[in-house]
Amino acid sequence: MTLSTLQNLQDCYEAALKNNASYIGIAVRIPNIDGAEVIINKTSNFEEKMNYYQKAYDENLKLKSNPDIQIVAFASGNSFDDIEKHLKLILQ
Template identity: 30%
Template structure:
């Protein structure tokens, strides 16, 4: 997995499009929740979703407006199995 920075998240989304992958995904930890959630988006939503992450998360992928929320992983894949292999635990 890449270093957890907004620049590497941007690169992940770009590479997913260049490589014609079907999905992009992030794993997010939130205070008060025992397990992280995995958010999977179809590649067609990648540009809008990335714009949201750029606006909402700082350089170290901490949520700018809600303390205790952080992106702790990201990946892309052709299918859900690839996403699960990269982000599930």
């Protein structure tokens, strides 16, 4: 996904479940950190993690408690390599 909104993130999770993806990777920009931090969520955690993101992040995927922290990209895949390839394309 290239458009970082809460709805797009939710759509990514739903598509990942529908397509039996094994993982979703979330790229997060954090102040004073070079590049983005990548968080990998496995299928069994999709629902719980999406509930967390809906509560903790606003519509533009900025952390409500610290808007300097933002989800900037996300992608699903069946391996960590898949996630890395997709996120590298998005973050270029």
